[in-house]
Amino acid sequence: MTNGxxxxxxxxxxxxxxxxxxxxxxxxxxxLAVEIRLSVSATRARLRALEEQRIITxxxxxxxxxxxxxxxxxxxxMKVNGPLFDAEVATVLERHPQIVRCLRVTGESCYMMxxxxxxxxxxxxxxxxxxxxxxxxxxxxxxxxxxKPTPVP
Amino acid sequence: MTNGxxxxxxxxxxxxxxxxxxxxxxxxxxxLAVEIRLSVSATRARLRALEEQRIITxxxxxxxxxxxxxxxxxxxxMKVNGPLFDAEVATVLERHPQIVRCLRVTGESCYMMxxxxxxxxxxxxxxxxxxxxxxxxxxxxxxxxxxKPTPVP
DNA sequence: GTTGAAACGTGGGGGCT
DNA sequence: AGCCCCCACGTTTCAAC
Numbered sequence: 001m002t003n004g005x006x007x008x009x010x011x012x013x014x015x016x017x018x019x020x021x022x023x024x025x026x027x028x029x030x031x032l033a034v035e036i037r038l039s040v041s042a043t044r045a046r047l048r049a050l051e052e053q054r055i056i057t058x059x060x061x062x063x064x065x066x067x068x069x070x071x072x073x074x075x076x077x078m079k080v081n082g083p084l085f086d087a088e089v090a091t092v093l094e095r096h097p098q099i100v101r102c103l104r105v106t107g108e109s110c111y112m113m114x115x116x117x118x119x120x121x122x123x124x125x126x127x128x129x130x131x132x133x134x135x136x137x138x139x140x141x142x143x144x145x146x147x148k149p150t151p152v153p
Numbered sequence: 154m155t156n157g158x159x160x161x162x163x164x165x166x167x168x169x170x171x172x173x174x175x176x177x178x179x180x181x182x183x184x185l186a187v188e189i190r191l192s193v194s195a196t197r198a199r200l201r202a203l204e205e206q207r208i209i210t211x212x213x214x215x216x217x218x219x220x221x222x223x224x225x226x227x228x229x230x231m232k233v234n235g236p237l238f239d240a241e242v243a244t245v246l247e248r249h250p251q252i253v254r255c256l257r258v259t260g261e262s263c264y265m266m267x268x269x270x271x272x273x274x275x276x277x278x279x280x281x282x283x284x285x286x287x288x289x290x291x292x293x294x295x296x297x298x299x300x301k302p303t304p305v306p
Numbered sequence: 307g308t309t310g311a312a313a314c315g316t317g318g319g320g321g322c323t
Numbered sequence: 324a325g326c327c328c329c330c331a332c333g334t335t336t337c338a339a340c
Contacts, residue, residue, distance in 0.1 A: 018221075022213050025178045025179060025211075025212035025213040025214045055217055056217075057217045058214070058215040059178035059212070059214050060213060060302060061175050061211070062210045063210070063302065063303040064207060064209075065303045067208040068305055068306075073256075089298065093298070097301060099299065099301070100300075102297075102299040102300075103226075103228065103297055103298060104294070104295045104298050106293045111298070139262070141258050142256075142259065143256070144256055145243075145255040145256060146252065148246075148252070149253070150216040150223070153271075
């Protein structure tokens with residue numbers, strides 16, 4: 001069987017490969033191969049292994065929200081009273097693709113979300129929807145100071 | 154001149170292309186071409202335009218932090234007293250690659266950060282460093298409920 | 307992990323509507 | 324201006340080593 005889920009130790013070459021493919025997700029196997037000083041075939045084998053072990057979970061183009069019309073970014077913290085509100089939250093998440101990130105956390109705020117919006121009117125529409133689940137507090141984002149890939153120690 | 158920064162209206166085909174390349178950042182031009190029902194050349198031209206306009210800012214592999222040894226994820230909010238503490242924050246961000254995201258926001262908490270850590274000991278080391286800049290509050294993340302690409306409306 | 311050869315995808319130029 | 328076809332070249336794939 002092609003053991004796809006086994007946890008294997010990552011050596012230095014794997015680390016270099018992960019680092020390279022995080023920096024440039026569209027780098028060709030040949031590019032990656034010279035970077036990690038291996039043959040193309042060996043590079044492909046390692047990359048496939050990382051994908052099958054679900055260490056690499058996806059490849060994605062990054063689209064600048066501002067460049068496609070989202071002038072605003074906000075962080076919304078939401079508290080829910082009762083037990084788990086996963087269903088309600090899932091519904092809102094599905095209704096609003098502009099909620100680009102949602103974390104369930106410890107502490108006062110049970111959910112933390114990051115939202116992109118074309119303007120305040122647009123943001124209000126989404127927060128109104130969220131406020132029906134639980135009390136929220138909204139902060140606008142001045143600047144994305146850092147957005148770094150997963151470090152590979 | 155090769156006008157690289159002009160804002161151009163994105164048509165339906167561009168939207169489809171952005172959506173496709175966000176879903177699979179490693180899709181070949183041929184794959185993308187059939188998806189958006191265009192020739193390979195036209196697809197390539199549009200993709201290059203999106204890159205040159207900085208609408209597509211990067212391509213990256215997504216690495217699962219848990220799979221590479223980070224058992225914990227935390228959200229840290231930090232308040233700074235005086236004017237701008239960009240220099241201090243930049244230093245800490247550089248010292249700790251495990252701070253994977255940092256936003257400067259309105260409201261009480263001036264900075265919001267997302268941190269991955271191998272354990273509580275590891276997390277403590279980073280928060281101790283942050284606490285020297287300003288008062289912080291730390292929440293652990295139970296679950297990443299959603300992590301969605303930028304919607305293209 | 308490496309090599310090699312066939313299949314496939316890519317990038318530029320010309321011609322089309 | 325934008326798209327399509329063509330062709331040389333680079334890349335990926337899959338064998339055998």
